[in-house]
Amino acid sequence: MNSYTSRIHFELRTYKIVVTFLLFILASFSFGQDYKTIKAQKGDGIYSILKQNGLSANEYLDQFIELNKTRLGKNNSLIIGRTYKLPVIAEKKPKIQDSAPVTEVSKEKIVYEIFGDKYKEVTIQNRDLNKSVFYLMSGHGGPDPGAIGNLNGHLLCEDEYAYDVTLRLARNLTERGATVYMIIRDPNDGIRDDQFLTPDRDEVCFPDKTIPLNQLARLRQGTDAVNKLYRQNRGKFQRLVVIHVDSRSQKENIDVFFYHDKRSDAGKKLANTLKVTIGERYARHQPTRGYNGSVSERNLYVIKNSFPPAVFIELGNINHTRDQKRFILSDNRQAVANWLRDGLIQDFNKSIK
Secondary structure (H helix, E strand, C coil): CCHHHHHHHHHHHHHHHHHHHHHHHHHHHHHCCCCCEEECCCCCCHHHHHHHCCCCHHHHHHHHHHHCCCCCCHHHCCCCCCEEECCCCCCCCCCCCCCCCCCCCCCCEEECHHHCCCCCEEECCCCCCCCEEEEEEECCECCECCCEEEECCEEEEHHHHHHHHHHHHHHHHHHCCCEEEECEECCCCCCCCCCCCCCCCCCEECCCEECCCCHHHHHHHHHHHHHHHHHHCCCCEEEEEEEEEECCCCCCCCCCEEEECCCCHHHHHHHHHHHHHHHHHHHHHCCCCCCCCCEEECCCHHHHHCCCCEEEEEEEECCCHHHHHHHHCHHHHHHHHHHHHHHHHHHHHHHCC
16 A cells, blocks of 8 residues: 555544544534433322422423323323433523612511421512411311212312312412411411322311301301401401302313302402413413303302302312312422413402502
């Protein structure tokens, strides 16, 4: 082999090495994003996984779904044993200041024992609901468990699941600066992440009254508590939200729906705003699902006799297997509470203009 041919072979080898190196560099830029992964365990949902890993569901939910869209089950559920990518926390770049930087004020934190050990510390996110007052009343309680369903040998009691969703909603509203009264209260059942919530009979009516067995006496007791507080808060924006779980045939699948008193225009507007909000959230997170919630008038004691505008919410059918998933999964209970919060904020903003 002459020197000219040797030089050509050398240059070709050099060229191949350089090209290979450049391709490696390009690949590193294209595919070098490392995602932390986590394997789904029994009872896990997107909300709980994000929270366990320090990620806000409000900020990272859509990104998680996009990252894992080919690995999620029906209605974006997690599949036990399957590995999922976690979103990368976005790096917050410092803003360019036009003047001297302002010292960041730490957010206010308040402890509310009613939410339980895990959730009792509440960080005030903003004051969007300042000067608003919400009375939250979960269905039944004390000697009356309400509707009872059954799943895999476990009793599902209406009062326990309605109370957990109501507690989560109370915490959500408190984070936005609202004054919130839990009308039905449990001294030791804070927010629970269990699928099967153990029933008990120790709920009381605000502030700490024993709940009577007689239905009319029980309804009157809760309504009187709301109306007494209403008088104390006269002049403020006030709303009553009553949360129940319905009981129907096992074959009847129903969506979250709403009742209002026929004499209350504000109650009707509130119910419609909540319905629209729930529909929008389903369209965003489960676009193929559809939503068939409804708003109608009904002559119910509490919303008929309470002073503040009121809405009565039925979360679903406790006897239907699909509806039961809306109750037993803590992520779903939290999602419902989040969507109700969003609707209440919209109602507040529309009403104070």
